[in-house]
Amino acid sequence: MALQKLSPTVIEGLTQIPLLKDLPADLIASILNVAQRRAVEEGSAFFFQGDPAEKVYVLLEGRVKLFQLTPDGQQVLLRVIGPWSLFGAIALAHGEFYPVTAQTAQNSTALYWPVSVLMGFINKSPQLAMNALQIMAGHVQEFQDRFRELATERVERRLARAILRLTSQTGKKVPEGILLNLPITRQDLAEMTGTTLYTVSRILSQWESQGLIQSGREKIIICFPHGLVNIAEDLPARQT
Amino acid sequence: MALQKLSPTVIEGLTQIPLLKDLPADLIASILNVAQRRAVEEGSAFFFQGDPAEKVYVLLEGRVKLFQLTPDGQQVLLRVIGPWSLFGAIALAHGEFYPVTAQTAQNSTALYWPVSVLMGFINKSPQLAMNALQIMAGHVQEFQDRFRELATERVERRLARAILRLTSQTGKKVPEGILLNLPITRQDLAEMTGTTLYTVSRILSQWESQGLIQSGREKIIICFPHGLVNIAEDLPARQT
DNA sequence: CGCACCTTTGAGCTCGGTCAAGGGGCGTGG
DNA sequence: CCACGCCCCTTGACCGAGCTCAAAGGTGCG
Numbered sequence: 350m351a352l353q354k355l356s357p358t359v360i361e362g363l364t365q366i367p368l369l370k371d372l373p374a375d376l377i378a379s380i381l382n383v384a385q386r387r388a389v390e391e392g393s394a395f396f397f398q399g400d401p402a403e404k405v406y407v408l409l410e411g412r413v414k415l416f417q418l419t420p421d422g423q424q425v426l427l428r429v430i431g432p433w434s435l436f437g438a439i440a441l442a443h444g445e446f447y448p449v450t451a452q453t454a455q456n457s458t459a460l461y462w463p464v465s466v467l468m469g470f471i472n473k474s475p476q477l478a479m480n481a482l483q484i485m486a487g488h489v490q491e492f493q494d495r496f497r498e499l500a501t502e503r504v505e506r507r508l509a510r511a512i513l514r515l516t517s518q519t520g521k522k523v524p525e526g527i528l529l530n531l532p533i534t535r536q537d538l539a540e541m542t543g544t545t546l547y548t549v550s551r552i553l554s555q556w557e558s559q560g561l562i563q564s565g566r567e568k569i570i571i572c573f574p575h576g577l578v579n580i581a582e583d584l585p586a587r588q589t
Numbered sequence: 590m591a592l593q594k595l596s597p598t599v600i601e602g603l604t605q606i607p608l609l610k611d612l613p614a615d616l617i618a619s620i621l622n623v624a625q626r627r628a629v630e631e632g633s634a635f636f637f638q639g640d641p642a643e644k645v646y647v648l649l650e651g652r653v654k655l656f657q658l659t660p661d662g663q664q665v666l667l668r669v670i671g672p673w674s675l676f677g678a679i680a681l682a683h684g685e686f687y688p689v690t691a692q693t694a695q696n697s698t699a700l701y702w703p704v705s706v707l708m709g710f711i712n713k714s715p716q717l718a719m720n721a722l723q724i725m726a727g728h729v730q731e732f733q734d735r736f737r738e739l740a741t742e743r744v745e746r747r748l749a750r751a752i753l754r755l756t757s758q759t760g761k762k763v764p765e766g767i768l769l770n771l772p773i774t775r776q777d778l779a780e781m782t783g784t785t786l787y788t789v790s791r792i793l794s795q796w797e798s799q800g801l802i803q804s805g806r807e808k809i810i811i812c813f814p815h816g817l818v819n820i821a822e823d824l825p826a827r828q829t
Numbered sequence: 830c831g832c833a834c835c836t837t838t839g840a841g842c843t844c845g846g847t848c849a850a851g852g853g854g855c856g857t858g859g
Numbered sequence: 860c861c862a863c864g865c866c867c868c869t870t871g872a873c874c875g876a877g878c879t880c881a882a883a884g885g886t887g888c889g
Contacts, residue, residue: 417737421823425737442719442726448733471715478711478718479682485725486682492732493688497657497665499739500783504877534835543740548877550837566835566886583661744845774867788845790869806854806867 355381359409363460366407366433368480376477380470384460395437395451395459402440402447404461408432411457412519412531416450416540426540429454429531431519440464441471441481454532499543505552507542509581516571525563526572534567595621599649603700606647606673608720616717620710624700635677635691635699642680642687644701648672651697652759652771656690656780666780669694669771671759680704681711681721694772739783745792747782749821756811765803766812774807 355363360381363369369377386409389395395406398418408430415428415436427449430436436451441464471478498507512529521530535546535553542549553569556562561576562569571577595603600621603609609617626649629635635646638658648670655668655676667689670676676691681704711718738747752769761770775786775793782789793809796802801816802809811817 417733419737419741423741425740427733427736439726439730442723444726444730448730468719471718473715475712475715475718478715478722479708482718482722482725483682485722485729486679486684488729489725489732490679490684490688492729492736493657493667496667496732496736496739497659499736500665500780501659501663535837536835540740545878546836547838547879550835551877554837564836775869776867785846786868787847787870790867791845794869804868 362433363407366435367484368407368435368477370480371476372474372480376470376474380462380467381460383466384462386458386460388456388458389453390456391453393453395453395457396447398447398450400447402437402444403464404437405435405440405464405467406437406451406459406461408434408436409458409460411459412454413457413459414452414454414537416452417448418450424540425543426537429515429518429533429537429541435484437461438481438484441467442485504542504544504548506581506583508538508544508549508552509577511538511541512569512571513574513577513581516574520571523570526570527574529569529571532567533569602673603647606675607724608647608675608717610720611716612714612720616710616714620702620707621700623706624702626698626700628696628698629693630696631693633693635693635697636687638687638690640687642677642684643704644677645675645680645704645707646677646691646699646701648674648676649698649700651699652694653697653699654692654694654777656692657688658690664780665783666777669755669758669773669777669781675724677701678721678724681707682725744782744784744788746821746823748778748784748789748792749817751778751781752809752811753814753817753821756814760811763810766810767814769809769811772807773809 363381364377410432413430414426417425417427437447439448515529516527519531520527535549538549539546553564557564561573562571603621604617650672653670653676654666657665657667677687679688755769756767759771760767775789778789779786793804797804801813802811
């Protein structure tokens with residue numbers, strides 16, 4: 350029903366996403382055919398932590414932050430996702446409630462399916478199940494790695510990693526270097542790396558004075574990516 | 590082929606594990622029928638981080654530690670698993686290499702299947718695929734939660750959580766309280782909670798002097814679980 | 830132009846990491 | 860059965876990365 354509202358280029362993009370990879374065209378068509386759409390304006394949420402997990406989403410456009418709230422109200426920013434990413438996938442695994450909040454950082458649009466519908470397709474297509482499995486497995490690995498980072502590495506390195514990760518997702522070439530094309534605050538970066546906004550600010554200032562980056566209000570330009578990589582890995586000079 | 594070597598009680602146990610949950614009896618039988626067995630003595634490994642991920646394991650008896658090594662040789666202890674747990678499941682998702690080392694903490698036995706074989710079953714049984722998906726989703730959630738803990742909580746609380754988690758997996762009632770039935774060193778606990786063995790030792794000493802636990806060489810007895818829960822959550826008194 | 834929010838910077842302090850030294854359980858071999 | 864040696868554990872002293880709190884400067888929007 351929503352299909353006719355999707356432009357051909359969007360459909361083209363969707364057939365490439367990990368969830369639908371290697372599926373027969375007619376199956377993709379029927380899955381897209383029952384997708385529904387939802388637009389959410391900047392600052393609102395697709396769902397909140399604790400909501401019943403009954404829908405699975407694919408982002409079409411915009412930017413979504415996945416947060417977890419601690420019991421005492423602190424936030425942790427788990428992922429920032431862009432177009433074509435799957436989110437809310439926990440619902441597929443009979444998760445009762447969403448364990449995170451999916452808040453938009455820009456005006457965003459997503460496709461979604463009720464779990465039961467998508468489950469029906471999975472029951473008929475092992476390939477679809479495998480795709481979902483692979484996406485989940487990727488997330489397990491990512492969080493294992495980030496857990497290890499957080500357990501063993503200093504703030505400066507974690508921050509370098511986080512910024513490089515974001516850049517690879519959402520970097521945009523500009524004359525001065527690579528622009529992090531995403532409204533992100535020091536606070537956000539602190540929540541991603543397990544530190545405080547003060548420490549992030551200090552480190553960014555230091556990098557700026559070294560000519561590695563240029564930063565401003567909710568804006569970061571990486572001028573010398575290799576320098577950040579040096580910090581992220583533990584290459585030369587800058588060891589202890 | 591290995592089936593005849595499995596005792597009925599073991600088979601009984603296996604039909605209950607998450608991976609095989611809700612499968613028809615004949616499917617379970619054929620899956621178990623092609624399982625192979627491997628025994629590994631204490632201190633050795635089922636596989637190492639970086640090995641090609643070509644087998645999926647279910648632990649039958651013993652205790653296995655899943656480690657990740659940092660580039661500079663530090664270890665992080667991701668999970669400690671007991672009988673009936675699945676490990677190496679990353680192989681199912683076309684992961685090329687194991688991202689962790691699976692080392693035994695006691696003499697252990699596991700069943701295993703080559704990925705291709707298990708994949709064949711998954712292609713025929715959506716329920717099996719769903720089970721795998723649910724296990725993966727559980728891991729995603731666990732690591733998200735532990736990531737948040739590590740990012741926001743102090744060592745003492747993380748340690749309390751880790752010990753409670755281990756207790757629930759492997760606790761054993763003894764006159765003095767609940768024994769952590771598992772040879773675990775201060776170093777292991779440090780690697781699980783992202784701290785150092787010195788800090789773990791200090792905290793355990795402190796808890797011992799408060800009568801919460803009794804500890805010795807590779808041994809911990811929780812005398813007053815509620816006290817640990819108080820520390821793990823952030824209930825009364827012991828706030829800042 | 831004023832307000833809300835983001836950012837910077839300084840000063841002080843503390844949690845927990847580092848290093849060093851020594852004590853104690855347990856297996857092994859004499 | 861004892862003693863040696865290997866691990867594991869404990870404790871003290873020191874110190875430093877990064878957190879906290881406070882204050883003030885920018886930036887963009889209504």
